[in-house]
Amino acid sequence: MADNPYLPYPVKIQQIITETEDKNLKTFKLVFLNKEDEERFTFIPGQFCEISIAGQGEIPIGIASSPTEKGFLMFTVNKTGVVTRFIHNMKEENIIGIRGPLGNWYPWEKMEEKNVVVIGGGFAFTTLRASIVYMLHPENRNKFKDITVVYGARSPGLLLYREEIAEWEKRDDINVHITVDATDDPNWPYNIGFVPTVTEQKITTSEDSYALVCGPPIMIKFTQPVLEKVGFTPEQIIMSLEMRMKCGIGICGRCNIGDKYVCKDGPVFSLAQLNELPKEY
Amino acid sequence: MSDKIIKKEELTNILKALKETYEVIAPVKENGFYSFKPFKDGGNIDLNFTNTRLSPKSLLFPQSERIFEFNLDEKSKDGYIVKEHPKDYPPSVIVGIRPCDAKAFKLVNINFDNPEFKDPWWVKRMEAMTFIGLGCNEPSSTCFCTSVGCGPFNEESLDVMLFDLEEYFLVRALTEKGEKLLKQGRVDKDVDEGLQKKADELRIKAEKKISSSVPTDKLKEKKINDLFNAPFWDDVAFACINCGTCTFLCPTCWCFDIQDEVTKTVGDRIRNWDSCMFPLFTLHASGHNPRPEKVQRVRQRFMHKLNYYVDKYNTGVACVGCGRCVKYCPVNVDIREVFSLMNGL
Incomplete structure (x- = not known):
């Protein structure tokens, strides 16, 4: 994570792949603009990032690439809301940001x-x-x-x-x-x-x-x-699990299920853990 | 440091002296209501209040704050790169804060400054702030601080405490920060035994004046799903109009939103207070909403304060008994009754 956990790392869209025939899903391959950010960014499968687009906002998206794939990060985005619609219209070489890695991972x-x-x-x-x-x-x-x-x-x-x-x-x-x-x-x-x-x-x-x-x-x-x-x-x-999020670091207060924050204590939960929590997701 | 004494009329001059080093913030009466504002040399400070209408939380956590900035010029070298917005964190003093509001900062601090993540703006402001409390001689009828681990002269979250002794203030330094501040303000006259005794009596008398209380003893042992599925939520929420006044006034409500605002090709990322009373708070882009109904949102607010927070941090309830939500709720939803229902389930 960056020193300021709200500050995104700048990244460049290296490649855009249209995944589905309805064109609602596109995969974005991102590369870090700064070498030191890339070195700092170590993650485990199951974690997610906030994709951050200046002027639009941020969206929590799971990391679709594996840490064994070096040199890029991959996110597959469904066109649904304000930010996802915007990113679907972006082009290769455009600059966006990512914050993360966020949340826990598969066990x-x-x-x-x-x-x-x-x-x-x-x-x-x-x-x-x-x-x-x-x-x-x-x-x-x-x-x-x-x-x-x-x-x-x-x-x-x-x-x-x-x-x-x-x-x-x-x-x-x-x-x-x-x-x-x-x-x-x-x-x-x-x-x-x-x-x-x-x-x-x-x-x-x-x-x-x-x-x-x-x-x-x-x-x-x-x-x-x-x-x-x-x-x-x-x-x-x-x-x-998915949930509406803002900060991604368990502070802004909106993605809770009971006393757990999906962004920080999740997004990965066992069914045993979920059975202990209110059914509010 | 032993307790000091000042004449009441000396306070303004002491604050003027402090202004050389600190930003001084004090309660001010404007348009019939008290709130915390920058202290002016003319002496706009007015300590004849019970509680300010708004809690002082905005001093550390502004209602709306620019956190980042960016430009959207594709030709610019740093176009679309989100950057920190330079900020000052001058040493500040808040004078006349009530012990309950100071305790609220301590409770909320657990959220913004935790082992994994530090909210940089909150943490820096907290470090820069010195809290001069004013004990409550005359608590309000809606105050219930003594039953939630606080009290009219509770010292735990303050650097200095003022005791209002009619013509004098007894001044008690409680931390190193507080001692430093008193030296800077040249508050050095020791108190005599008579006034010291008077201050102790005042505290005991004030605690006895708190007429309203809430039960909390069984909250810790309650099971989350038993409370969540309790039969009383429909009744609790019945009159609520989801206006969000309670979350707005509450010194321990900290939820926020982050939004981008753009004018032509320059923009800001802004953090705004938000409220769990609003349906948008949890609405997914897909249209799914985990809390679409009013009753779910009302339940969230009380469950968070009296169950989730209790279980998560083990420091008691996220309520300091200031009574603002009781006093200003337009439909008389009363958190004291919800305490009884949840504790008594």
């Missing part, structure tokens, strides 16, 4: 020597992508047992990181189950069905496992009982 120490099940839906696949890339890195892969991914979107054109996922498909050190709710493509090579249904078919044991689950509320609602049925305890189910 990597606990997940060592365990099977890791990654379940994602729609555009909530960003820090999950960071996590998969991180685990697949040669230095890290043998720290984990089986890695299984269930990732779904409404249609093939709405899947993020498609080329990369197709590469994962070909590997033998990760099991990837891609699914879409529906498609009119007769040659669609992957699954058709909702994420909870595909999870039920593919995830048959909770032994020695952790599940990282990110997606829209409806997906989480129906995936949770599927996981519980095969024996996942609330401690083994890990989720990352």
